[in-house]
Amino acid sequence: MMKRVIAALLILVLALFIYGNLYSTGEGKLFPKFGNVNLSERVSNKFINKNANGENGVVTYKETKDAESGSANMVTSIVVNYRSFDTLGEVTVLFVSALGVGLLLSGKSRMKFKTPPNFILKAGVRIIAGIILITGVYIFIHGHLTPGGGFPGGSMIASAVLLFYISDDEFRTKVKSFKFLEGTAGSLYLIFGLLGLTMGGYFLYNFLPTGVVGELFSAGIVPIIYIFVGLKVGSELSNLISDFLSEEGK
Amino acid sequence: MIQYLFIGLILIGIYGLLTQKNLIKLVVALNVLEVGVNLFxxxxxxxxxxxxxxxxxxxxxxxxxxxxxxxxxxxxxxxxIGVGVTALALTVVRKIYEKHGTLNLDEMGSESDD
Incomplete structure (x- = not known):
């Protein structure tokens, strides 16, 4: 009880501190008021107009040719082009955590559920899993044009695998092939980075022509890398699910 | 105004981390904290x-x-990265449950004597 009171007091002090300082003006200015952001004084302005290396003017959909990063989705152009090295680190963190889960929960046999899956679940999964898989693939192929990308698409693929797991007591993924897919996709990401190093002088340089903004075959290596990321994340999370549903013995 | 709501989520997460004894609830509090930070x-x-x-x-x-x-x-x-952290945390929680048979931090110490 005493602990809760102290914790509540601590939270109250923290809340008052944040309330007093969040929008403070002048010397220690932290954040602008909600909605009053001036993008022209931020670095994002260069990412939106795609002119981090020099003036490019205004970018127009389906008209601008050979822009610096030809992806219509600006978040994608930051994640996979301007800050691609960051994404490589992110994929590595996900890989390390999947490796940790695999090391700690390396059971041989499949965990059995206490209640067997019923008929509606089994029949429903058969209809819906294919649609989920195709939507996942669509999302990571169109990551540079529409909302989404490699990470959401990969998670959707993993969710289809999870549905297979809960609808079938005997289902087990072929873990070896998923490991192979994951390793290949990760290495291809690195290889494309090194190709950029040899061709353009920078690691993960966008060495392919970027094309017209807004078309499917545009943005150079961005969609290719997002496909690798999608495959890697999908197989990694599927492995994670299969690790969680395994148990020791027999 | 809505930003105070997100900061409220962060504070709820910290409160949960400070007070809860159940390991699953600690992981949930960590996730609430993370959602608050992300939204902010x-x-x-x-x-x-x-x-x-x-x-x-x-x-x-x-x-x-x-x-x-x-x-x-x-x-x-x-x-x-939050997904990775949560997965690893849940793995450790499961291992702890297999060893001690409980998720409560207070009950754990008395059983580990043997």
């Missing part, structure tokens, strides 16, 4: 009447049309 980071990039930062027909990239894409890209990274 996204809200720092909101431009009034701005649309999602994706170019589409008839909208040139002039200043003030789009919200700031950079916080969204950073939060994408944070979400993925």
């Amino acid at each position: 980071i996204i809200s720092t990039g909101y431009v009034k009447d701005g649309v999602a930062p994706i170019l589409f027909k008839g909208v040139p990239s002039t200043n003030g049309t789009f919200v700031d894409p950079l916080p969204q890209a950073l939060v994408l990274t944070a979400i993925v």
